Amino acid sequence: MNFHKDWEENEIMLSENEVTHRQQNDEYMFYQSVSNGDVDAVQDNIDHHRFLDSSGTGTLSRDPLQNLKYHFVVSVALITRICTEKGMEMERAFRLSDFYIQKLDDINSIPELSNLHSQMVMDYTVRMKNLRHNANLSKTTNECLNYIYANVNDRITIDDLADHLNTSTSHISRLFKEELGISPSDYIRNVKLDKAKNLLRFSDYSIIEISNYLTFSSQSHFSKLFFEDTGMTPKKYRETYYGTTWK
Structure with missing residues (x-):
């Protein structure tokens, strides 16, 4: 398999279609809301179904459900690390990550996956809200x-x-x-x-x-x-x- 050839063809296709990724600030602000325990901001993100908004996100799989599952794994991995940096016990954070990633095996539809993502981000958010000042x-x-x-x-x-x-x-x-x-x-x-x-x-x-x-x-x-x-x-x-x- 010629990965270099595939990569160049993929680059041409994305350029012709003017495909660009959304600004990192949007994702960064969301992850900050989770790690800061900002329940209202995270609930607003859930209510607007931002996880299902594919504009500006990478295509990680041609299958829509599998693509979202990959994005879910990326999301929980980043949330785990930023919450750890903000004071969540490392073992707790990674156990939560493992738990929710394992739940993907039982997901067979996009609405189910969206609900799981909402549960996951709110779980981390509430736990961070309940933390005192462990980051210091x-x-x-x-x-x-x-x-x-x-x-x-x-x-x-x-x-x-x-x-x-x-x-x-x-x-x-x-x-x-x-x-x-x-x-x-x-x-x-x-x-x-x-x-x-x-x-x-x-x-x-x-x-x-x-x-x-x-x-x-x-x-x-x-x-x-x-x-x-x-x-x-x-x-x-x-x-x-x-x-x-x-x-």
Whole structure:
């Protein structure tokens, strides 16, 4: 196969048809809206079906659905990296990317793909909105947050963090207090409770299964901490929010 010949013929065809790509500023502003947690701007993009607007976008496949799937992969890859730069834990960002790319295997129509893209960009946007100021954190603190997220179903202690980063527990405690205004143990507890909320909303695992998965010492201890955080029991929280999506 002569790629050079194919390339030159492709160049001639695009030039004759005056095909040009849209300005990068448009895409850059959209990705900035996602990484800044600007829900309104991203929702406006969704409402105007910008993902389906092919003007100024490259043709990556002659098949319309496959072409959009390729653009979806490009989009989620760029969003993943810019959100990581803006403070999302690297492991969380890449797990989200893998999750949504795998979902492409089940997509058989353009409307389905458009809905998946809307869900993906809003998922990242809401998560970024809920972040505090991780982009300004030290490397050590960010690595701690990444470790906590990746091991949320384990019993994590400040000693584990210190061992993982080959530093002292006092150093980690000081950084958390200075940069997050919270102790490492309280931060770990909050991450586990946030995970519990998602499991109660979007899974059918029982409360005891969720408690055990997140390594709380007992179901009663889990329920006590959950009530202190939300003002609801886990059972009431599930009854109220089960199946609700991002808003």
